[in-house]
Amino acid sequence: xxxxxxxxxxxxxxxxxxxxxxxxxxxxxxxxxxxxxxxxxxxxxxxxxxxxxxxxxxxxxxxxxxxxxxxxxxxxxxxxxxxxxxxxxxxxxxxxxxxxxxxxxxxxxxxxxxxxxxxxxxxxxxxxxxxxxxxxxxxxxxxxxxxxxxxxxxxxxxxxxxxxxxxxxxxxxxxxxxxxxxxxxxxxxxxxxxxxxxxxxxxxxxxxxxxx
Amino acid sequence: xxxxxxxxxxxxxxxxxxxxxxxxxxxxxxxxxxxxxxxxxxxxxxxxxxxxxxxxxxxxxxxxxxxxxxxxxxxxxxxxxxxxxxxxxxxxxxxxxxxxxxxxxxxxxxxxxxxxxxxxxxxxxxxxxxxxxxxxxxxxxxxxxxxxxxxxxxxxxx
Numbered sequence: 001x002x003x004x005x006x007x008x009x010x011x012x013x014x015x016x017x018x019x020x021x022x023x024x025x026x027x028x029x030x031x032x033x034x035x036x037x038x039x040x041x042x043x044x045x046x047x048x049x050x051x052x053x054x055x056x057x058x059x060x061x062x063x064x065x066x067x068x069x070x071x072x073x074x075x076x077x078x079x080x081x082x083x084x085x086x087x088x089x090x091x092x093x094x095x096x097x098x099x100x101x102x103x104x105x106x107x108x109x110x111x112x113x114x115x116x117x118x119x120x121x122x123x124x125x126x127x128x129x130x131x132x133x134x135x136x137x138x139x140x141x142x143x144x145x146x147x148x149x150x151x152x153x154x155x156x157x158x159x160x161x162x163x164x165x166x167x168x169x170x171x172x173x174x175x176x177x178x179x180x181x182x183x184x185x186x187x188x189x190x191x192x193x194x195x196x197x198x199x200x201x202x203x204x205x206x207x208x209x210x211x212x
Numbered sequence: 213x214x215x216x217x218x219x220x221x222x223x224x225x226x227x228x229x230x231x232x233x234x235x236x237x238x239x240x241x242x243x244x245x246x247x248x249x250x251x252x253x254x255x256x257x258x259x260x261x262x263x264x265x266x267x268x269x270x271x272x273x274x275x276x277x278x279x280x281x282x283x284x285x286x287x288x289x290x291x292x293x294x295x296x297x298x299x300x301x302x303x304x305x306x307x308x309x310x311x312x313x314x315x316x317x318x319x320x321x322x323x324x325x326x327x328x329x330x331x332x333x334x335x336x337x338x339x340x341x342x343x344x345x346x347x348x349x350x351x352x353x354x355x356x357x358x359x360x361x362x363x364x365x366x367x368x369x370x
Contacts, residue, residue, distance in 0.1 A: 095365050157348030162363055169364035 068141040071119055077106040081114035090114055091158060093165035096193060097130070097172055099123040100165050102156060117156065120148060122168075127189060130172070130181045139180075143171050215239030217296050220258075226251055231299065238282075240297045248300050249310035256315050259285045260296065263316035268326035273356040276301040277332055279309050281319075302332060304355075311337035329354035 090112070091102040104116040105123070122144055124137065147164045154160045173194050175181045183190075183197055214222075217239055218230045227247055231240040243251055260283035268279045278301050285294040302309050311334035313319050323334045324343040331352035334340055342349060351358055 098364075155348075158346055159348040159350055163361060166362060166364040170362070 068138065068145040070141075071104070074104065074106070077104060077109065077111040077113050079111045079113065091117070091156065091161060093158065093161035095165055095169055096127065097125045098165045098168045099126060100161050102161065120144075120161075125172075127187065128184055129187050129189070129193065130176070131184045132181060136175060136181050139175065140168060140172065144168055215296075217241065217294075221251075224254075226254065234297060238295045238297050240299065242299050242301065245300055245302050245309045248298075249312070249315075252310075252312045252315045255283060255296075255298075259287075259294075262286045263312070263318050264295070266312075266319050266322035266326065268330045268332055270330060270354060270356045271301070274304065277304055277307045277330055277355075278302075279326060279332055281312070307332045308335055309333070310335045311340075313337050328352075331355065 093100045099122065101112070101121045101123075102114075102117045102119070103121060104113040104119050105111070105121045106113075122141070124140060125132065144164070147167055151160055151164060172181070176183075176194050183192060214230055215233065218228065218241060221228050221241075227244065228251070229242040231242050234240055262284040264282040264284045266279070266281050268277065271278055278299050281298040281300075283296050283298065287293070300309050307330075309332055311319065311323055313323065313334070314336065320338070321343060323337055324340060326332050327334060327337075327340050328342040328344050329352060341347065345353065351361075353360070
């Protein structure tokens, strides 16, 4: 009985879906916790998993706090709710360098668990257009966390995800102009989608020598 | 400056305001939103059996929203059919206009588009929801006070 009622609540929750607020709301409405989708309230920050080899960098976060707190890794993740009977679609914001899904995605197997809609997964630069270090990755991740906290309480819609994704794209552009990341010259597509490379784009400290 | 239809409406005691004629000499009338449904039925009975176009626009920043209907009377053996243009103005705060879907069925998608772009709520429309923009979109894109969100791919996609 307990199992059936909790799974029902989970389904309802994923349909309603709120960034941040949803977890609390469900807790208030019924007394029980949301089983697998729930993480303990206090969680020490873990390292962001960065996989250089695949060029696929992922982070799972919980929508609370300021520094990035990735969701702990799960085992035996199955692709769920991907079928046509669930709408055949998923909540996402997909631009070239930032893909945000309201689901848990396994880093290795890429299993896409759409029942866990209280988590947001970001896939950073899947086409490997930029050269990333773990430091710059973490900057983007913490900015992502900050944005998710900022949008807490907003309805979990494509529009909200798109606002977040666009802000991250602008942030990546800022990183590029500040010289913190640079174009990957070995990328498959080399079309410099954020502007042609140049020297000292945003550097106001150094004056050009030939101007007198 | 009064057209034939305006005179006819006056004769039957129907409230409207004549806005003159457009460049093709088509009579233009303004009708209040609360009168619009009954007058639409009357016009249909009068013989305007064809809704040629329906559109909407934002009159001025902070001003009214307008919904425009072009009606035509189609009969056999006539090469200059009677036409009329109806404008219905609604306040920006609570733009509600009765839907004429149940009079002219072709208003269905047109009114949905007007709703999508300008946020005019058409009462009694059977399925009034967004038609062009995604359903989770916020704001009415063709209003003059609309500020486009700073989405990345919209201005940077190439």
